[in-house]
Amino acid sequence: MVRKxxxxxxxxxxxxxxxxxxxxxxxxxxxxKVRLPMGYIPNIQYAPFYAAVEKGYFKEAGFxxxxxxxxxxxxxxxxxxxxxxxxxxxxxxxxxxxxxGLPVMYVAAWYQQYPVSVVAKSEAxxxxxxxLKGKKIGLPGLFGANYIGLRALLNAGxxxxxxxxxxxxxxxxxxxxxxGQQDIIVGYTANEPIQLRARGxxxxxxxxxxxxQLASNGLLTSEKMIAENPDMVRAFVGAFLxxxxxxxxxxxxxxxxxxxxxxxxxxxxxxVQKQVLATSLEQxxxxxxxxxxxxxxxxxxxxxxxxxxxxxxxxxxxxFTNEFIP
Numbered sequence: 001m002v003r004k005x006x007x008x009x010x011x012x013x014x015x016x017x018x019x020x021x022x023x024x025x026x027x028x029x030x031x032x033k034v035r036l037p038m039g040y041i042p043n044i045q046y047a048p049f050y051a052a053v054e055k056g057y058f059k060e061a062g063f064x065x066x067x068x069x070x071x072x073x074x075x076x077x078x079x080x081x082x083x084x085x086x087x088x089x090x091x092x093x094x095x096x097x098x099x100x101g102l103p104v105m106y107v108a109a110w111y112q113q114y115p116v117s118v119v120a121k122s123e124a125x126x127x128x129x130x131x132l133k134g135k136k137i138g139l140p141g142l143f144g145a146n147y148i149g150l151r152a153l154l155n156a157g158x159x160x161x162x163x164x165x166x167x168x169x170x171x172x173x174x175x176x177x178x179x180g181q182q183d184i185i186v187g188y189t190a191n192e193p194i195q196l197r198a199r200g201x202x203x204x205x206x207x208x209x210x211x212x213q214l215a216s217n218g219l220l221t222s223e224k225m226i227a228e229n230p231d232m233v234r235a236f237v238g239a240f241l242x243x244x245x246x247x248x249x250x251x252x253x254x255x256x257x258x259x260x261x262x263x264x265x266x267x268x269x270x271x272v273q274k275q276v277l278a279t280s281l282e283q284x285x286x287x288x289x290x291x292x293x294x295x296x297x298x299x300x301x302x303x304x305x306x307x308x309x310x311x312x313x314x315x316x317x318x319x320f321t322n323e324f325i326p
């Protein structure tokens with residue numbers, strides 16, 4: 001199996017080295033500047049993007065990258081309006097945007113596993129979704145990936161939102177649990193559970209990915225960009241995938257390359273950060289990097305329909321494409 005993965009990676013390297021140069025510098029020789037909305041704060045989880053810049057993959061493809069750490073909903077709006085060419089977003093945001101008539105399309109999967117978990121103090125004895133019945137659960141709010149992931153787990157446990165009490169606590173899940181204000185929270189698999197254990201707090205974890213395959217984080221562009229600049233889309237996707245591949249093959253080097261992009265990186269617990277990256281790598285694994293699983297999109301749509309966030313099924317063939325994946 002290991003040999004198979006190595007051969008796949010080598011084959012991908014050959015393909016990517018060609019496609020990354022399919023969109024070159026403009027006639028003046030200057031790079032195309034791209035402001036890329038990331039949807040979160042600077043974090044080691046963005047190592048593939050940082051590596052793609054530091055190793056020159058984006059530059060080889062003709063791009064100069066500026067990372068923008070604003071909310072992903074803002075990124076969706078700017079891409080739909082043609083003000084920005086690309087953004088990093090989660091799968092549910094794509095479907096919600098298209099339901100509002102926004103002409104956006106997902107062109108490369110980054111996460112192959114939905115990166116959300118329900119995390120509970122061990123004494124709460126929450127081990128499977130059914131154990132959430134009657135519990136109070138802290139989460140940032142009734143929005144975003146944390147909320148979507150929780151609803152998917154409730155569905156898996158044949159529970160509804162009426163079976164639990166939801167407590168909107170903002171993005172401070174670790175602090176509220178550490179302070180004894182919450183026994184159960186929803187967070188990112190590669191973040192909150194690791195941070196809590198590092199503080200010596202024993203927790204159990206229910207990963208959404210163990211119960212539901214959902215369309216997750218990846219690259220978004222617009223229908224207009226695909227129609228008018230397909231080579232640009234292919235080059236951008238190719239550069240990102242080279243960064244992702246490099247991170248798989250050289251995680252320690254990618255870790256160090258990320259330091260320049262994360263404020264106060266030297267003050268962070270290196271062991272915790274390496275564990276965050278290692279957990280993230282598990283969630284990015286795929287035999288074909290960047291590939292979107294059609295079933296994951298069907299599953300995501302079903303969750304959104306059940307939640308009432310979608311009122312009718314969408315044409316999923318217009319929501320995502322594998323056209324630009326080597």
